[in-house]
Each structure stands twice: as C-alpha cells, then as structure tokens.
Amino acid sequence: xxxxxxxxxxxxxxxxxxxxxxxxxxxxxxxxxxxxxxxxxxxxxxxxxxxxxxxxxxxxxxxxxxxxxxxxxxxxxxxxxxxxxxxxxxxxxxxxxxxxxxxxxxxxxxxxxxxxxxxxxxxxxxxxxxxxxxxxxxxxxxxxxxxxxxxxxxxxxxxxxxxxxxxxxxxxxxxxxxxxxxxxxxxxxxxxxxxxxxxxxxxxxxxxxxxxxxxxxxxxxxxxxxxxxxxxxxxxxxxxxxxxxxxxxxxxxxxxxxxxxxxxxxxxxxxxxxxxxxxxxxxxxxxxxxxxxxxxxxxxxxxxxxxxxxxxxxxxxxxxxxxxxxxxxxxxxxxxxxxxxxxxxxxxxxxxxxxxxxxxxxxxxxxxxxxxxxxxxxxxxxxxxxxxxxxxxxxxxxxxxxxxxxxxxxxxxxxxxxxxxxxxxxxxxxxxxxxxxxxxxxxxxxxxxxxxxxxxxxxxxxxxxxxxxxxxxxxxxxxxxxxxxxx
Numbered sequence: 001x002x003x004x005x006x007x008x009x010x011x012x013x014x015x016x017x018x019x020x021x022x023x024x025x026x027x028x029x030x031x032x033x034x035x036x037x038x039x040x041x042x043x044x045x046x047x048x049x050x051x052x053x054x055x056x057x058x059x060x061x062x063x064x065x066x067x068x069x070x071x072x073x074x075x076x077x078x079x080x081x082x083x084x085x086x087x088x089x090x091x092x093x094x095x096x097x098x099x100x101x102x103x104x105x106x107x108x109x110x111x112x113x114x115x116x117x118x119x120x121x122x123x124x125x126x127x128x129x130x131x132x133x134x135x136x137x138x139x140x141x142x143x144x145x146x147x148x149x150x151x152x153x154x155x156x157x158x159x160x161x162x163x164x165x166x167x168x169x170x171x172x173x174x175x176x177x178x179x180x181x182x183x184x185x186x187x188x189x190x191x192x193x194x195x196x197x198x199x200x201x202x203x204x205x206x207x208x209x210x211x212x213x214x215x216x217x218x219x220x221x222x223x224x225x226x227x228x229x230x231x232x233x234x235x236x237x238x239x240x241x242x243x244x245x246x247x248x249x250x251x252x253x254x255x256x257x258x259x260x261x262x263x264x265x266x267x268x269x270x271x272x273x274x275x276x277x278x279x280x281x282x283x284x285x286x287x288x289x290x291x292x293x294x295x296x297x298x299x300x301x302x303x304x305x306x307x308x309x310x311x312x313x314x315x316x317x318x319x320x321x322x323x324x325x326x327x328x329x330x331x332x333x334x335x336x337x338x339x340x341x342x343x344x345x346x347x348x349x350x351x352x353x354x355x356x357x358x359x360x361x362x363x364x365x366x367x368x369x370x371x372x373x374x375x376x377x378x379x380x381x382x383x384x385x386x387x388x389x390x391x392x393x394x395x396x397x398x399x400x401x402x403x404x405x406x407x408x409x410x411x412x413x414x415x416x417x418x419x420x421x422x423x424x425x426x427x428x429x430x431x432x433x434x435x436x437x438x439x440x441x442x443x444x445x446x447x448x449x450x451x452x453x454x455x456x457x458x459x460x461x462x463x464x465x466x467x468x469x470x471x472x473x474x475x476x477x478x479x480x481x482x483x484x485x486x487x
Contacts, residue, residue: 041136042084045103049087052107057092057280057309059110064268065090071123071199072106072130078198080134080191092309094275096216100129114272114436114483115212117469119261124196124206124242131191132184189242197249202258207242212469266481270438274485278431281307288312289428295390296428297420299323300412314416321401321409323416328387328396336394337362337387344368346383357421362387367403382406386417395420434485441480448472454484 068088076086086104094111101107106129108122116122189206196203250258276282281290283305287298299305299314303323306313311326330336341348346366354361364385369378380403388395397420399413423429441450447470451461465472467483476482 042103045087045101045105048101049089049105052101052105053089053091054310055308059090059092059273061090061268061272064113064272067119067268068108068122068126071119072126074199075123075127075130075195076104079130079195084133086130086133092273092277092280096213098125098129100132102133104133106130106133110272114269114274115467115469116209116265116269117262117483118205119265120196120201120203120205120259121209122265123199123201124192124203124209127192127195127203128188128206129192130195131188134191135184135187185238186241189238190245193242193245193249197246197253197258200255200259202260203246203249204243205260207239207246208469210239210242212466215466263481266438266483269436269483272436274434274436277433279433280309281312282431283307289423291423291429291431293393294423294429295395295420296423297325297416299416303412316409320405321399321412323400323413324398326396328394330394333360333362333387333389333394336396337364337385340387340396341366341385344383346385356386356388356418359420360389363417380404384410384413384417386420388420390422432487434487437484437486439482439484441476441478441482444475444477446472447474447476447482450476450480450482451484454482456484 065088068090072086072088076082076084081104084104086106089105089107090113091107091109093109094114095109096111096115098106098108098112106126108125112125113122116125192206193203196206278289279292281288281292283289286301287296288305288307289296300316303314303316311324314323314325315321328336328340330339341364346368348364348366350363350365352363354363362385364383364387366383366385368381368383370381381400382403384397384399384406386397388397397413397417399409399417401409439450439454442453447465447468448461451464451472456464461472464482464484465474467485470476
C-alpha cells in the first residue's frame with residue numbers, strides 16, 4: 001500500500017514537472033525548470049503589488065516616479081521581454097534596497113534613491129532589477145519555493161488566517177527577499193549594463209554605486225526589508241566586472257555622449273524624507289508615539305518593536321510571544337470585534353466590555369488549535385485581544401503565544417493594551433523628519449571643510465560622507481553639489 005502510494009505520487013509529480021518545466025528562458029534561449037507560465041507570473045505580480053505597497057507604504061514624489069517610469073518603459077522596450085508591461089513603485093522606507101516581483105513589478109526604497117548621486121546610478125540599478133525579471137530569476141525563485149514546499153513563517157503561528165499578522169504582512173512576502181544565486185546576480189549585472197547602455201546612460205556609474213554597498217553594514221535591517229547585499233549577494237569582483245562590461249557596450253554602441261545627469265537627479269531628491277519618518281510613528285524609551293494618528297502606548301522592556309504602515313509588531317528576544325497592533329474594520333466596535341475574531345478563526349473563551357483611558361473597548365481571550373501535518377502534534381494558540389474605539393477609529397491589540405506560555409506573557413499583554421492613550425503632548429506631536437538638502441560648495445577644499453561650512457556637526461560627518469559616496473579628505477571644487485540632511 002505504501003509503495004503504491006509513493007509510486008503514484010512520483011508519477012503525478014513527474015507529469016506535473018513535465019508539463020510545467022518546458023519553459024524557454026527569454027535571455028539565454030535555453031530551456032529551464034519553471035513551475036509557472038508567463039500568464040501566472042504576471043497574475044502573481046498583480047496580486048503581490050497592492051499588498052507590497054500597503055505593507056510598506058508608497059513614498060509620494062511625482063517628479064521622481066515620473067522619471068523612473070519614463071526610463072523604465074523605455075528600457076523595457078529594448079529588453080529581452082519587450083511585450084511585458086513593467087510597473088514601478090517607490091516604497092516609504094529608509095532601508096537601502098531595490099527588488100523585483102515576478103511579472104514586471106520593480107520597487108525602489110526611498111533609502112536607495114537618497115543614496116544615488118546621479119541618474120546613471122539609478123538607471124543602472126533599474127536595469128539590474130529588470131534583468132532579474134527578463135531572465136525570469138524572480139519566477140524561478142518562486143518555482144523553487146513551490147518545489148521545496150517551504151512555509152512562510154514556520155510553525156510559530158498556528159492559524160492560517162492569523163499568518164497575515166506575521167513577520168511580513170502578505171502571504172509569500174518572503175519570496176521577495178530570498179537571496180539570488182551568484183550566477184543570477186552576475187547575469188543581472190550584465191543585463192543591467194546592456195539595458196542601461198542601450199538607452200544612452202553611462203553604465204559604469206552602476207559600478208560606482210557598488211562602492212556604496214561595500215561600505216554598508218550588512219547586518220543592519222530596518223522596517224522589515226533587508227538591505228541590498230543580504231538579498232543580492234556579491235558575486236565576486238563586481239566593481240571591475242561592471243566597469244569592463246560597460247566599456248564593451250560603449251565601444252559597441254559608440255554614442256558621442258553617455259548620460260550621467262548629476263545635477264538633475266540631485267534636484268529631484270532635494271527635500272526627500274531622510275531616515276525614519278517620526279510622523280509615521282517613533283519610539284522613545286519603551287513608548288511608541290504616533291503623531292499623525294495621535295496615540296501612544298508603552299511596550300515591555302527588552303521587546304523588539306517593528307513599525308509599518310499597517311501594523312506595529314512587538315516580540316521578546318526569545319520569540320515565544322507576539323503582540324500586534326493594527327486597525328480593526330467595521331461600522332461599530334462590536335462589528336469590528338466580531339468580524340475580526342471570525343476572520344482569524346479564533347474560539348472565544350472570555351469577553352467583556354471595558355474602557356481604556358476613557359475609550360470604549362472589548363477585551364477578549366480566545367484560542368486556536370491545529371494539527372502539525374509533519375509531526376501529527378496538536379498546536380494550541382492562546383490570544384488576548386483588546387478592541388478600542390478612538391472616536392470612531394477602531395484599533396486592536398492581539399497578544400499571542402503557545403497555550404502553555406500564555407500565563408507567562410498575559411500581564412505584559414494587558415499592561416501594553418490598557419496603556420493605549422491619546423497623544424496630547426505638543427513636543428511629541430510636532431516632530432518632523434529630516435530631509436535631503438542639496439548644497440553647493442562655495443570654495444575648493446576637502447569634503448570635511450565643505451560639510452562644516454554647511455553646519456554639519458562632527459558626529460555626523462562620516463554619515464554624510466557615506467551619503468555622498470565620498471571620503472572626508474576627498475577634494476571638492478567650488479560648485480560641487482553635496483547632499484546633507486536637515487529638519
């Protein structure tokens with residue numbers, strides 16, 4: 001019986017692979033393993049896109065987005081997939097990264113856009129990400145993920161519905177941040193140089209940007225998005241390879257001039273938000289303040305907090321519990337609580353009406369049980385939820401842990417949830433983000449001298465040297481444009 005079952009499964013899998021893997025790579029012309037059609041790839045990108053933008057937020061800059069869209073569409077037409085419709089977004093996070101989603105969706109963070117020093121650097125990275133799409137690297141990673149049957153968050157959260165409250169807020173979000181292979185990275189570099197050169201830009205500037213990446217702290221991650229080098233591993237001597245590829249294409253195409261467009265690009269990012277935007281929420285000590293929505297709450301000491309446009313996540317270092325703060329949808333507080341508990345498939349064991357600092361609230365204790373398909377063991381999850389009505393805006397806290405650990409965390413959950421309050425302190429309400437400011441060097445000297453003339457404090461000199469991809473002792477001439485950041 002078991003042998004027959006294994007044999008049958010093998011035949012089905014073999015048939016599935018035979019039907020699904022007959023795909024021709026648009027770049028190499030060779031057949032490759034591919035468990036999805038192009039139409040499915042496009043459909044997947046269309047499904048991911050609104051979830052990506054709602055999870056991380058879109059940064060509004062019509063002029064900058066217009067430039068990316070115009071050059072991106074121009075590049076798409078000369079790429080190996082000219083019939084694919086490409087889409088471009090700017091995400092509102094300071095992390096230095098860019099990535100692509102299967103089906104033609106390319107994302108830049110405002111952090112990476114602030115780090116570019118000219119259009120050519122940006123176009124080079126755009127070409128690199130488009131190379132991942134045209135060579136179907138993103139679709140191939142999805143296929144490998146399907147074949148390996150990897151789980152999104154592992155076994156931490158039992159309820160399938162509850163998974164949207166996990167480390168990433170969309171099913172499959174981890175696919176965006178799997179590392180490419182060294183071979184894929186090298187191929188994307190070559191394609192990026194080709195596409196960048198074919199639309200008239202100096203592709204060697206892409207290599208200059210890699211100097212910035214080398215200086216980056218590879219371990220630093222913010223806002224749920226890994227940095228570039230954690231998702232785009234260095235395939236070796238990248239700088240020299242890109243320089244050589246660019247020279248080959250420049251000799252082949254023989255344009256009279258190659259676009260760099262330093263001044264134009266710097267003027268476009270003048271005024272861009274730099275670093276974390278405190279208007280969207282910030283932490284001081286163990287208190288989270290949200291000036292735009294005018295609330296605050298205190299979370300447990302030693303817990304890590306991650307803020308995103310749609311939720312705040314908090315967890316202790318051992319990962320044995322999770323607290324989530326987000327919006328609850330409904331026309332009334334009662335409706336919001338009922339629909340949320342139903343959606344999450346939670347079985348209510350206790351509930352009560354209460355108030356939280358004068359605001360109407362529901363407090364609910366619930367649970368969820370499921371069987372681990374791999375081990376056959378029963379997993380029991382216990383959840384404390386507080387639904388709070390802040391003048392018609394409904395919020396909810398969820399505190400969850402394994403049933404056996406719930407008593408250990410219950411007091412921390414309740415203290416945080418009942419500490420939710422309105423923010424009225426003007427010193428907390430009136431915070432503003434720093435913004436990129438472009439300054440013109442007045443006299444020849446070192447970068448350090450120029451930065452001092454702009455009032456940059458000593459403890460931020462290295463930071464702004466990095467922002468300009470320079471060293472403090474580099475010489476700068478009068479008229480050079482330099483980036484700094486000011487409130």
